[in-house]
Amino acid sequence: MAVAPAPVRAPAPVTIPAPVAAAPPRQRRCLLVDDSRVMRRVAHRIIADLGYQVIEAENGEEALARCKVAMPDLILLDWEMPVMTGVEFVAALRRIDGGVTPKVVFCTSKAESIDIYQGIGAGADEYVTKPFDQKMLLAKLQRIGAA
Secondary structure (H helix, E strand, O other): OOOOOOOOOOOOOOOOOOOOOOOOOOOOEEEEEOOOHHHHHHHHHHHHHOOOEEEEEOOHHHHHHHHHHOOOOEEEEOOOOOOOOHHHHHHHHHHOOOOOOOEEEEEEOOOOHHHHHHHHHHOOOEEEEOOOOHHHHHHHHHHOOOO
16 A cells, blocks of 8 residues: 655745834924023024924023933023023033033123133033024034034
8 A cells, every 4th residue: 555645735924024114213302591582582493494393491490400301402502591501501411311412502692712612611512602693503503413
């Protein structure tokens, strides 16, 4: 008696996973810190046009609290404000966890060389004098890789 050959089985179907859609890139966040509502409004328009989500604070203390909740990618900062000055804010920012990450640009009417050195020495990345326009601010942001 002849033995019947074993049945040939078709290979199991190969399941190819569907490609995973990449998460959309996170929108960059900018924190505007200025006690002047008018200056915040002007800067807000410029920064939003560059694709940033804009958050605002009226003084350094409020800005520091916002940074502790969600660290922004960029901070535009006035120098002279009530409660906490811009220089005090930058020094405090650089000491907190993640505080070395954001690019910080002073936006102030102080234009003396000594002020610029003090601002950069406190931990700012760039400095722009008020009044500024979109072209000027964009050039400063490009210089530090934030545009």
